[in-house]
Amino acid sequence: MAGPIDYYFDFSSPYGYLVCDDIDAFGAKHGREVVWRPFLLGTVFALTGQTPLVDQPIKGDYYKRDWERFSKLLGLPYQFPDPFPISTVAAARAFYWLWDQDPKSAKDLSRALFRAYFGENRNISSAEAVIEVAGEQGLDTKALAAALQDQAVKDRLRAENDAAIARGVFGSPICIVDGEMFWGADRLWQVKRWIEQGGW
Amino acid sequence: MAGPIDYYFDFSSPYGYLVCDDIDAFGAKHGREVVWRPFLLGTVFALTGQTPLVDQPIKGDYYKRDWERFSKLLGLPYQFPDPFPISTVAAARAFYWLWDQDPKSAKDLSRALFRAYFGENRNISSAEAVIEVAGEQGLDTKALAAALQDQAVKDRLRAENDAAIARGVFGSPICIVDGEMFWGADRLWQVKRWIEQGGW
Numbered sequence: 001m002a003g004p005i006d007y008y009f010d011f012s013s014p015y016g017y018l019v020c021d022d023i024d025a026f027g028a029k030h031g032r033e034v035v036w037r038p039f040l041l042g043t044v045f046a047l048t049g050q051t052p053l054v055d056q057p058i059k060g061d062y063y064k065r066d067w068e069r070f071s072k073l074l075g076l077p078y079q080f081p082d083p084f085p086i087s088t089v090a091a092a093r094a095f096y097w098l099w100d101q102d103p104k105s106a107k108d109l110s111r112a113l114f115r116a117y118f119g120e121n122r123n124i125s126s127a128e129a130v131i132e133v134a135g136e137q138g139l140d141t142k143a144l145a146a147a148l149q150d151q152a153v154k155d156r157l158r159a160e161n162d163a164a165i166a167r168g169v170f171g172s173p174i175c176i177v178d179g180e181m182f183w184g185a186d187r188l189w190q191v192k193r194w195i196e197q198g199g200w
Numbered sequence: 201m202a203g204p205i206d207y208y209f210d211f212s213s214p215y216g217y218l219v220c221d222d223i224d225a226f227g228a229k230h231g232r233e234v235v236w237r238p239f240l241l242g243t244v245f246a247l248t249g250q251t252p253l254v255d256q257p258i259k260g261d262y263y264k265r266d267w268e269r270f271s272k273l274l275g276l277p278y279q280f281p282d283p284f285p286i287s288t289v290a291a292a293r294a295f296y297w298l299w300d301q302d303p304k305s306a307k308d309l310s311r312a313l314f315r316a317y318f319g320e321n322r323n324i325s326s327a328e329a330v331i332e333v334a335g336e337q338g339l340d341t342k343a344l345a346a347a348l349q350d351q352a353v354k355d356r357l358r359a360e361n362d363a364a365i366a367r368g369v370f371g372s373p374i375c376i377v378d379g380e381m382f383w384g385a386d387r388l389w390q391v392k393r394w395i396e397q398g399g400w
Contacts, residue, residue: 044258047257047258048256048257048258048259049256049257050256056248056249056250057247057248057249058244058247058248058368058370059248059370059371061368062368062370062381062383065381066383069390069400070390072400073390073393073400168258168261168262170258170259170262171259181262181265183262183266184386186384186386186387186389187386189386190269190270190273193273200269200272200273
């Protein structure tokens with residue numbers, strides 16, 4: 001099997017939500033494993049000087065409309081969540097803890113977290129909220145609660161986040177395949193071409 | 201014929217360049233006139249607090265790569281121009297002067313200006329440079345030189361630019377069709393769906 005698609009996203013990113021349902025099928029269709037890599041967009045924004053999208057004058061309203069419209073086109077439940085954006089530290093820690101045991105479950109939990117936040121307007125920023133969603137997925141909530149306090153799990157996310165930044169990841173979603181980076185929920189057609197043609 | 205597609209762009213916008221060759225064929229295919237509306241992105245950036253894309257830490261390098269890659273995919277000649285970005289006041293004034301006489305010629309001149317800047321690394325910011333490109337297109341350079349000094353032509357661009365800002369235009373390219381705004385060189389597939397389905 002050829003190299004994986006590294007799929008970087010933040011759980012508070014609407015454009016990440018828009019891709020999360022389809023990215024694995026996309027990878028499978030093109031014979032590529034998809035390695036999910038949640039990171040903390042806020043730490044990147046601090047480096048790039050960006051502000052949250054909805055806080056940007058004039059553009060903010062467009063983004064809100066785009067998320068609503070794009071979700072509807074894809075048939076995904078969506079409402080603009082309040083608060084937005086949120087801290088996704090707990091969600092990302094839960095992800096890596098689970099990923100290291102069972103990647104499929106980690107992806108399922110991710111989709112459930114995304115849907116809780118953007119589809120049901122549930123604030124998933126706290127450890128308690130993440131544990132609640134995990135419980136709904138039939139996961140071991142007691143083990144997860146302990147993991148979220150575990151320094152090793154905290155270090156795991158920190159290392160992933162540092163690696164993402166070192167790799168130049170600056171937005172969500174970003175796919176990296178064969179060393180090539182593609183940013184945005186509307187660029188999978190280019191990722192597809194890149195894979196099929198081996199670049200251009 | 202149904203309402204037009206308003207196509208907003210700045211002559212210094214790589215993503216505008218990427219769309220300029222295809223937008224009219226796109227409109228014709230969907231039974232829509234395309235009204236080209238160059239504006240001055242710099243005046244919008246002053247309002248939104250944005251900085252030129254290449255000046256953005258970390259993201260700047262991605263943009264440069266994206267423009268090169270995207271152009272190559274479309275088969276468009278491209279090199280990262282120096283200087284970048286540039287003032288496009290003269291180009292936009294020339295456009296509206298010509299548009300009011302002959303829209304087709306104004307579109308042809310626009311494509312030639314885009315190609316001179318992004319395809320041939322010619323700095324098209326000065327009136328002289330715009331006149332030169334216009335001359336290569338067989339246009340009346342003497343009349344254009346006079347027009348670029350004409351207060352009425354200056355006012356024409358100012359009014360267009362103010363109207364664009366009033367309409368919420370904040371980036372390049374932006375298409376507005378049936379009152380709906382779509383931003384980006386990679387969103388024509390959504391414009392197409394919007395037209396075909398009458399929204400969704």
